[in-house]
Amino acid sequence: MHTLLPTSTAGSLPKPSWLAQPEKLWSPWKLDGEELREAKQDALRLSLQEQQHAGIDIVSDGEQTRQHFVTTFIEHLDGVDFEKRETVRIRNRYDASVPTVTGAVSRIKPVFVEDAKFLREQTRQPIKWALPGPMTMIDTLYDAHYKSREKLAWEFAKILNQEAKELEAAGVDIIQFDEPAFNVFFDEVNDWGIATLERAIEGLRCETAVHICYGYGIKANTDWKKTLGSEWRQYEESFPKLQQSNIDIVSLECQNSHVPMDLIELIRGKKVMVGAIDVASNTIETPEDVAKTLRNALRFVDADKLYPSTNCGMAPLARSVARGKLHALSAGAAIVRGELSA
Incomplete structure (x- = not known):
């Protein structure tokens, strides 16, 4: 990756309305069988083109082929019964x-x-490809077998490692693990969360990332954020251990959030994907808004390690809004790139 400040998205982009109902998480598919398979590929092509038109440097599938960033992965595994459902608290925030x-x-x-x-x-x-992290996977299930969050996390880590190795062989350059649960279960993160993540990346030669955010712009998440006070210091709990880990890139949320930028100092030496686009708002950032966030981050991370990105996935947003935000991200990164080379 030779571009300075290479841009990317944290994950999902909105799906076209002919594939699934837009602006909605867990939206069911509108087609099935062979038609669905083809439609997913068409959506993936479109999503790639949106990113290319916006000038995004590290592209993804926009998660067009999955209904949900965790569940779709779990659906393909043995040992999980989707007919047998239980209601659980997701990340201590909402019931599902x-x-x-x-x-x-x-x-x-x-x-x-x-x-x-x-x-x-x-x-x-x-290409960057996102997978759910072990801790976030166990938080989206009811476990009637292992009866231990840690045991199940280790099993998922092994499975994720198998998938990651095949994704690497398929030509993926960066494999990202989504761990929003790292902002909630601090003791577990330090006891076994980062260790299971390291098991998931074992033996990989491509770059690896962990994405830790405050969630999609859905009501349960925005309500929770209101309870966090004027400074969000959750990262303080996991960053010291992540700094010691084998993960290459840490992805965090910085735009319109109350995360003190100096927390990035705790992961000095790592590459940092700085979320410079708010996904919980329909307001499209100006390039200058993005540039300001990036300049602020540059006080704590070297320019060659800064990767401008979005705070989280953009699946729940309107396509025109997501498109505008992608363009702003590119333009904002270009401003700062210009300043650095001057």
Whole structure:
């Protein structure tokens, strides 16, 4: 990656209305069978083109082929019963009806590998692929088998490692693990959360990232954020151990959030994906808004390690809003790139 300040998204982009109902998480597919398979590929192509038109440097699939960033992965595994549902608290914030772990979990077949190969055929740009992290996976399930969050996390880490190795072989340049749960379960993060994440990246030669955010712009998350006070210091709990870990890139939320920028100092030496686009608002940032966030971050991270990005996924936003935000991200990064080379 030779571009200075290479831009990327944290993950999802809105789906076209012919594929699934827009501006909605967990939106069911509008097609099925062979038609759905083809429509997902078309949406992936479109999503790639949106990123390319906006000048995004590290592209992704926009998560067009998955309904949800965690559940779609779990759906492909053995040992989880989707018919048998229980209601659990997700990240101590909201109740959701989730599937049940009824036996030993295993990966019978690759989950996203064909999609990744398809994306690789479409572009020469660096590709980033997102997978759910072990702790966030266990937080989206009811476990009737292992009866231990830690045990289940280690099993998921092994499965994620199998998938990650095949994604790397398919030509993925950066594999990102989404761990919003790291901003909630601090003791677990330090006891075994980062260790299970390291198990998931074992033996990988491509770059690895962990994305830790405050969630999509849905009501449960925005209500929770209101309770966090004027300074959000959650990262303080996990960053010291992440700094010691083998993860290459740490992705965090900085735009319109109350995260004190100096917390980045705690991961000195790592590459940092700085969220410079607020995904919980329909207001499209100006390039100058983005540039300001990036300049602020540059006080605590070297320019060659700064990767401008979005705070989180943009699936719940209108396509025109997401498009505007992508353009702002690119333009803001270009401003700062110009200042640095001057």
